[in-house]
Amino acid sequence: MKIDYNAPVVLTFTIISCIALILNQVLGGLLTPIISVGPTMNFLNVLDYLRLFTHVIGHANWEHLIGNFTFILLLGPILEEKYTSRSLLKMIVFTSLITGILNVFLFGSGLMGASGIVFMMILLSSFVNLRQGYIPLTFILVVLLFLGKEITNAFRPDNISQFAHILGGICGGIFGFYKGTKKKLFTPKPKE
Secondary structure, eight states: OOOOOOOHHHHHHHHHHHHHHHHHHHHTTTTTTTBBBBOOOOTTTTHHHHHHHHHOOOOOOHHHHHHHHHHHHHHHHHHHHHHHHHHHHHHHHHHHHHHHHHHHHSSOOOSSSSHHHHHHHHHHTTTOOOTOOOOOOOHHHHHHHHHHEEEEEESSSOOHHHHHHHHHHHHHHHHHHHHHHHTTTOOOOOOO
16 A cells, blocks of 8 residues: 555645744744744835745644644645645635734734634535535534634633634635635535
8 A cells, every 4th residue: 555645735734834843943933933923014024925924834832733733634635635736725825815914914913823724624614515505504503613612712811813713714614605606516406
């Protein structure tokens, strides 16, 4: 039997994030300014634009990384097969950019980690079996549970960006509807 690199985007994202954490730990946190979005942005600094994308590969510690990539490795391959590697990569990049930009403009805190990507994948996965003219009940339940949890958690002082979670989930919902209608990925409901 051979080992299959079955989900290149998800596996490469995982490997890059692990390498970034190892290097950051070996270098005593010197990479943190590169792999996290700061509370402000200098529009003349090219590195600040790069951070809008790289913050998703940075993690504070192994617990943070494992918490995120447990979900990414579980959901990502299914989504990559359903929507293609290229589309999933675009979704990850777009979600990274949107969460980074809005964090800079709306909050006075930094942002690091792939939790926005996790929540994008959670909501996007509820669209895998989307059928024409129907909204999946799983999507409705995930949204209700997800929003309830994140709104409740938003009032805790925990250094976790519930905003990134919510925004990632919104991106996943939009991608699910968009991909389902634009690419005609709907399967008609069987006649009874």
